[in-house]
Amino acid sequence: MGAAQRLTAALLLVLLAGCSSQTEQQMQAQIAQQQAQIQQLQAQVRAYTDASERLDAAASVYNGCMALWGLGAGLCPADSLALGREAAAAGFPGAGWPYWLALIGKLAAAAAAAGAGVGALLAGGGWAWARIAAPEAARTRRAREDIAQAQERAARAAQEAQQAEARAAAATAAAEAAVRAAEKRRAALEATTQDLELEIAALQGQIAELKAEQKLLRGFDGL
Amino acid sequence: MTDAAQRLAQARQRLAAAGQSPRRVGKDRALAALDWVYRWGWSTPAVIDALTGAKRRGLCAKLVQAGLLVETKTAAGRILHDLPQKIVTLSDAGLAEVERRRVDDLMDYSTNPYKVNQAMLRHDLLVQKATQRSLQSGGIKGFLTPRELARKSTADSKQADALWIMPDSRRAGVEVELTAKWDRRLDEFVWRIWQSMTEQNRAMDLCIISSDSPAIIARYKKAFAAGQTVHTWRKDQQSKWHIDRAYTVPDWLPDRMRWVQLKD
Numbered sequence: 001m002g003a004a005q006r007l008t009a010a011l012l013l014v015l016l017a018g019c020s021s022q023t024e025q026q027m028q029a030q031i032a033q034q035q036a037q038i039q040q041l042q043a044q045v046r047a048y049t050d051a052s053e054r055l056d057a058a059a060s061v062y063n064g065c066m067a068l069w070g071l072g073a074g075l076c077p078a079d080s081l082a083l084g085r086e087a088a089a090a091g092f093p094g095a096g097w098p099y100w101l102a103l104i105g106k107l108a109a110a111a112a113a114a115g116a117g118v119g120a121l122l123a124g125g126g127w128a129w130a131r132i133a134a135p136e137a138a139r140t141r142r143a144r145e146d147i148a149q150a151q152e153r154a155a156r157a158a159q160e161a162q163q164a165e166a167r168a169a170a171a172t173a174a175a176e177a178a179v180r181a182a183e184k185r186r187a188a189l190e191a192t193t194q195d196l197e198l199e200i201a202a203l204q205g206q207i208a209e210l211k212a213e214q215k216l217l218r219g220f221d222g223l
Numbered sequence: 224m225t226d227a228a229q230r231l232a233q234a235r236q237r238l239a240a241a242g243q244s245p246r247r248v249g250k251d252r253a254l255a256a257l258d259w260v261y262r263w264g265w266s267t268p269a270v271i272d273a274l275t276g277a278k279r280r281g282l283c284a285k286l287v288q289a290g291l292l293v294e295t296k297t298a299a300g301r302i303l304h305d306l307p308q309k310i311v312t313l314s315d316a317g318l319a320e321v322e323r324r325r326v327d328d329l330m331d332y333s334t335n336p337y338k339v340n341q342a343m344l345r346h347d348l349l350v351q352k353a354t355q356r357s358l359q360s361g362g363i364k365g366f367l368t369p370r371e372l373a374r375k376s377t378a379d380s381k382q383a384d385a386l387w388i389m390p391d392s393r394r395a396g397v398e399v400e401l402t403a404k405w406d407r408r409l410d411e412f413v414w415r416i417w418q419s420m421t422e423q424n425r426a427m428d429l430c431i432i433s434s435d436s437p438a439i440i441a442r443y444k445k446a447f448a449a450g451q452t453v454h455t456w457r458k459d460q461q462s463k464w465h466i467d468r469a470y471t472v473p474d475w476l477p478d479r480m481r482w483v484q485l486k487d
Binding site for chain 1: 349352353354356358360361362363387389390391393395429431433481483486
């Protein structure tokens with residue numbers, strides 16, 4: 001329970017005890033005073049916290065610079081090292097992200113100054129690990145997931161394409177069958193038309209013959 | 224100029240335009256009349272005048288007057304109204320005139336008018352009249368008379384009363400039946416007409432049977448019906464007729480028959 005909370009609880013106990021010896025105004029004055037003290041304490045806590053964080057960060061930078069057997073420590077800023085040394089000596093662990101940032105920065109600077117492949121690899125490796133590898137692992141994992149999803153989508157697309165091709169082939173076959181059937185019907189209709197034309201011609205011939213006979217028999221009219 | 228004179232003048236103009244003259248037309252009509260009598264054996268003034276298309280009678284009289292035709296009174300013409308009172312035959316001069324214009328189809332013609340079978344006058348006259356009318360109306364383009372058919376007839380085919388040539392070149396046999404046939408004669412009548420229209424002997428394409436008797440027409444229709452039996456006959460050594468064979472009237476024969484009811 002914090003200080004502010006203990007004070008509040010005490011005040012409540014006092015109030016609940018029904019102390020009548022103090023006047024209301026006196027109580028309110030005491031409360032205000034206590035609240036101011038609480039706020040002051042809270043500001044001190046914040047200040048101490050900020051300072052602690054700064055010192056831990058400095059310790060982290062110091063530890064990062066002094067990592068790898070102090071290799072390349074000279075590349076880190078001297079004032080950062082001094083503060084960080086004291087903080088580390090005071091017991092701050094110094095293992096936060098500034099540690100890694102300082103380490104990578106040192107390695108990168110060392111590699112650039114030396115112009116050596118090893119240093120570059122070390123720096124690059126560290127950088128890669130800090131900035132690329134770890135996030136890269138995540139990206140790789142995401143990429144694998146993306147690839148898997150893409151493969152899945154590709155497989156579905158291939159399946160759909162196959163199905164579409166099968167449908168197209170079936171439609172083509174059906175269309176060809178329909179064309180053949182229509183051609184067959186056309187040929188049958190043409191044959192029927194020719195038959196009908198022949199029949200019509202024959203009937204017209206018969207009509208002509210009958211008309212001629214009708215005229216022929218008129219020779220007997222009136223006889 | 225009177226109307227008649229005007230019409231005559233117009234007719235002469237038309238003839239002239241056709242390269243003809245009234246004299247030429249008159250001569251052609253006369254020759255056509257003489258040829259008709261030659262082909263049929265005899266005729267009547269009414270048929271002769273109608274044949275040439277003359278609107279007025281007179282051509283036959285002119286030919287008789289010219290000695291080319293001989294006019295003879297008939298035995299029953301004055302009694303029976305449907306018999307001609309007179310018939311005409313060719314005189315020797317008329318025969319000579321006809322024969323000198325024929326190429327190779329000469330027939331044996333007797334100028335004796337009494338050789339004309341007067342029992343067949345009404346029958347033969349009906350055939351002549353029907354032929355003349357069909358010819359004039361364009362129902363036929365030609366014909367053959369019994370005398371001409373007699374030269375071409377075969378044993379089994381029927382010699383018709385006349386053979387009409389239709390504009391489409393089909394040939395129609397003409398039969399005028401005024402008395403009923405029975406038994407053998409009816410069989411022979413049916414058989415010979417049937418044989419005249421077979422594929423092997425297409426003497427005629429159809430046959431017209433005319434009669435003034437509805438009963439005759441009904442009987443003959445039945446005899447020509449498909450499926451009916453028709454017999455052929457043969458004569459034995461004693462000249463007696465016997466049924467030789469039986470045949471069944473084919474389905475196509477009734478379709479080739481035409482029936483005409485003459486007015487009574």
